[in-house]
Amino acid sequence: MTGYEGADLAIALINVVLLGLLFVVAIAIARMRSLFAIVMLSSIYSLISATWFVALDAVDVAFTEAAVGAGISTALLLGAMLLTSRTAKPEPRKFAIVPLLVCIATGLILVYATIDLPAFGDPDSPANTYVGTDYIERTPEEIGVPNIVTAVLASYRGFDTLGETGVVFSAALAVILLLGFGERSLSASIGRRKGGKE
Amino acid sequence: MRTDHHIILRVVAKPLIPIIALFALYVQFHGDYSPGGGFQAGVIIAVAVILYALIFGISPAMRAVPPAFTRSLAAIGFLLYAGVGVWALLMGGNFLDYDALFNEADGGHHGQHYGILLVELGVLFAVAGSMLSIFYAFAGRVTEIKDEDW
Structure with a gap:
């Protein structure tokens, strides 16, 4: 393995870890009922996204995401939360088949669409030409x-x-x-x- | 009556706030050379004031940075940005055409440099003023954050 391949592997590992963290945080946000914890977790979500943007070399976007997503919107959401209750209403747990199918179908279509996307950093892609x-x-x-x-x-x-x-x-x-x-x-x-x- | 069991928070936050504001100025004026610019700097300045408001209370923050000041700042920033465009118009160029600002020869970059600087300053004022106005509008409706709310 040359040094270049090693770097590629390390970047791939970092991407997998960051995206995995994003997935876990998103699931946690969806399952929680305490609004305070949800606000904090969405701040963490923004911070992890910012880290991921740095890994993608989009430093300006990462900066904005960290300042706006993790900084100011958390403070604004906390301020808004103080005006309302601290917990969301508990949803009755029932198994809904149609929304599940819609989600799975949309996800599959999106995955299918990514096959046509140009590779990351491709100099011949429309965005770079x-x-x-x-x-x-x-x-x-x-x-x-x-x-x-x-x-x-x-x-x-x-x-x-x-x-x-x-x-x-x-x-x-x-x-x-x-x-x-x-x-x-x-x-x-x-x-x-x-x-x-x- | 304020119970002061947030003393660690206050002691840690107090030296942090000027550093945050200083970093915002660095982001603003180094935006030509490194990531950052008016938008990020404006948000960081707003965060410095909001941190002060969260830890020391809304009313002291409103006395230090009055709501009337923040909303005028937002308007002034937007007018500054648009004013650079009008300046270019008056000098005979197109709206926001920085090359026309000083009527310099080809290859001169003064117009671009000062144009970008002023425009970014306008963005800084508009964003910082708007964010603080929004925060005050929300936070001003609850007088004090009670301890059991945390």
């Missing part, structure tokens, strides 16, 4: 930024990123319109403090 190589060739002359992801995100696809920023902003706006500014607790605590002093 047309616009991708163009960006790699033109970024040093046109943008002069070492990180091509940043060049694509902020310059070539500046319109898309403007739209995404608008989406984030309008999401915050929608939550504020629905739930209020959240200043009630601020004024309540200040009022309580003043009341305590008097």
Whole structure:
């Protein structure tokens, strides 16, 4: 076995371990009823996905997944959970044959579809031949930024990123319109403090 | 009346929060060279404030970073991003065409560098402000997290 094959084997092992962990966590989330544990487990799920993205050399995606999935959405879900109950309603356990068949059929179709996918990192795949190589060739002359992801995100696809920023902003706006500014607790605590002093 | 049996949490979190904020600035301004950028940096800054809010309470966090500030920050960030596009328009280029920003000769990268920097700063403001506004909207409805809830 040469060193290259050894590295391939190690990467395959890492992928199997990470995907296996994802599978176990997903099953645990589906079977649990305590919302607090579910929020924590989905944070762990995001963290493992981020690790897997690093193994796939998608460092920027991994970074975003770790910051958003494991960081902020856990905090937001915890905040939302405090407004509701701590456990989900227990589902009556019954054997449902139709959903099981639908799941198995969809899974088989997806597995069948992966056979046609190009191999990971294939230089001849559609994703790596047309616009991708163009960006790699033109970024040093046109943008002069070492990180091509940043060049694509902020310059070539500046319109898309403007739209995404608008989406984030309008999401915050929608939550504020629905739930209020959240200043009630601020004024309540200040009022309580003043009341305590008097 | 606050019982202080979270003292270990507080002692550990207090030095961590400035390091998290510093790391966010590194992610922001090193985004041209390494993974990261405005979106990730904005989320990390928001996480630093949320960590403070979770450990020291919502009200101290709201006094340090007021909700009025976070929602204006979100709007300012979006306007900053769109403003760079308008700047390019005024200089005679297309919307968000950074090459037009300084009207430099071919091969000059100043317009691209400053354009990307400003745009990423806009994303940072918009994301950090939006995330904190959403968090305040949720967390502001419960005054204090009770210990038995954990």
